[in-house]
Structure formats: C-alpha cells, structure tokens
Amino acid sequence: MSSFYVDLISAISENVEDTLMTDLKLKDRVAVVTGGSRGIGKGICLAYAQEGAHIIFSYASNQKAAEQTAEEVKALGVKCIAIQADAGQESDFVRMQEVARKEFDKINILVANAGTIGKELPVKDMPVEEWDHLISIDLRGVFLAAKYFIPLMATDPVGKIINITSELSKKGRANYAHYCAAKGGINGLTRSLALELVPGILVNAIAPGPIETDMILADMEPEWIEKEKDIPMQRLGTVEEIAATAVLLASDGGNFYCGQILSPNGGAVFF
Ligand code: NAP
Numbered sequence: 001m002s003s004f005y006v007d008l009i010s011a012i013s014e015n016v017e018d019t020l021m022t023d024l025k026l027k028d029r030v031a032v033v034t035g036g037s038r039g040i041g042k043g044i045c046l047a048y049a050q051e052g053a054h055i056i057f058s059y060a061s062n063q064k065a066a067e068q069t070a071e072e073v074k075a076l077g078v079k080c081i082a083i084q085a086d087a088g089q090e091s092d093f094v095r096m097q098e099v100a101r102k103e104f105d106k107i108n109i110l111v112a113n114a115g116t117i118g119k120e121l122p123v124k125d126m127p128v129e130e131w132d133h134l135i136s137i138d139l140r141g142v143f144l145a146a147k148y149f150i151p152l153m154a155t156d157p158v159g160k161i162i163n164i165t166s167e168l169s170k171k172g173r174a175n176y177a178h179y180c181a182a183k184g185g186i187n188g189l190t191r192s193l194a195l196e197l198v199p200g201i202l203v204n205a206i207a208p209g210p211i212e213t214d215m216i217l218a219d220m221e222p223e224w225i226e227k228e229k230d231i232p233m234q235r236l237g238t239v240e241e242i243a244a245t246a247v248l249l250a251s252d253g254g255n256f257y258c259g260q261i262l263s264p265n266g267g268a269v270f271f
Helices: 003-022 039-050 063-074 090-104 128-152 177-197 222-228 239-250
Strands: 030-033 054-059 080-084 109-112 159-164 201-206
Touching (some): 039 054, 039 063, 063 080, 080 090, 090 128, 109 128, 128 177, 159 177, 201 239
Parallel strands (some): 030 054, 054 080, 109 159
C-alpha cells in the first residue's frame, strides 16, 4: 500500500477516535459520589466513568466491595479514588474534601447517594437512637455533602448536584417513618439549595422506585420483595435505569433542570 493510503487510513482512524472521545458526555469532569461502592451509587460511578468522568466515591465499611468497584471504574480509563467516609460524620467529609481538593482541585458533579433504610418499626416503638442514626446518615449526610463540596464546585461548565431521595418521600410507608421523613427532607433541601445556587450550580434529585440492590434483595424478606413488585411495571428497577437518569442530569442534556425531583419508579407514584 502506498504511503498516501497509509497516511489517509491513519488520519481517518485518529479522527474517528477523536470523535468518539469528544462524544463522551462527561469527559474529564470530576464526580464525587457518596456510597458509591455498591448498588445505585456503584451504577452511577460506572455510568459516569463510561462517559469519561473521573470518580471519587465514599463507602461505609465494605472495603472489598469498594476495591472491586474502584478496579471496575479504573478499567474504563479514568481516575478513581475510593474513600472510607461515613455520611453521618462531619469529620469524614472534611477529610474527603481535602482528598478531592488535593487530587483534582475542583469538582463538577456531586451525587449525594449514601443511605440506609433502617429498622422496620412503628413510631411508638422506635428508639430515639434509631431515629437519630437514620436521619444523621440519610438527611444530615446530604446536607454535609453539599456543605463540604459546594466550595470545590466549578461553575463553568455549570456544576451539578444530584441528591438521591426515594418514591417513599412522596407516598410514605408504615413503620419506616424515619426513612420517609429523611427522604422528604432531602426533597425540601434540594429545592432550597437549587434556589440558593442557580445558575452556577444546578441542584436536582432522583426519587427511585424499588431497585434491585442489596438494600432490597439482601436485607428484606422474600414476601416483602414480592410486594415491592406490585407496581404498574410489575418488576423491580435496575441500577442502570437509575444511573441513566443520573447521567442525564449530570450532562449538558440536563442543563434546564433546576430543583426537580425526577422519578424513575416503574409507575409506583405519579406525582
Ligand atoms: P445499597 O445497595 O445498600 O448500597 C449502599 C451504599 O451506600 C454502599 O456503597 C454503602 O457502603 C454506602 N453506605 C451505606 N451507609 C453509609 C454511610 N453511613 N456512609 C457512607 N456510605 C454508606 O443501597 P442502594 O439501594 O444502592 O441505595 C442507595 C441510595 O438509593 C440510598 O440513599 C437509598 O435510600 C436510595 N434508594 C434506594 C432504593 C432501592 O430500592 N434500592 C429506592 C429508592 C431510593 P458499604 O458498601 O461500605 O456498606
């Protein structure tokens, strides 16, 4: 083959590669995801990495799962840092913020996802400690994430904060008043923060329906899981279906969402 054709083919393939790279929706953006080692958080880390974002994620205690997730994220060709940091501990956010500042200086996306469903108890039997523990992780943790990462957020391109709430914030559930109250609190926090930070940073939330994660599959009785499927779509959702909404909000395609609560929930709630 003549050198003309060799040069031509090489120019075309470089071009295709460049086009593929620039097509990535989050190329070289930096995303912080709390509770990113398993479940929905892991799905979001992988989906963002697939779109070219570097990832910092936190986890509570499962180091093995965190290492596995970090490997999977790095295999997609981006940087990834896993940090043990409890969403209920302010000092852990201080430490996590320091790592993010040192490694990346600025971040572009914050996903406040870490959460736990807590114990199934009627309010009259719920120890105050159980209430405080859940609120501290599921609601205070979202406030702390915003408090410590807003100062690091770049505003060009527009910064994105995505809080993970729940369909149960809208419809409530008997014996999970603490979880529903925390998630309802996230909705109010999301709207208020959206008004505080627009237009430099856009704040929205995702309220998933029942999703196939350990929170449901490992922690609940089989009858409870069957009851969870009793929604119009008659099945649990997947982490990929939630991650797709998280990619939309984080990418430029989500630049007109402000203070919204998006509901990938299989029709479980209509408002
Ligand atoms: P999951 O499978 O149980 O995973 C939870 C993740 O959060 C893990 O990475 C875990 O780390 C981390 N985490 C738990 N407690 C933490 C803490 N105190 N500090 C820091 N990280 C912590 O849960 P999931 O189902 O993916 O839920 C993720 C979010 O979606 C939660 O906010 C949940 O309320 C919400 N959500 C879930 C569903 C559902 O049906 N699954 C529906 C609606 C909303 P370790 O691995 O170290 O434990």
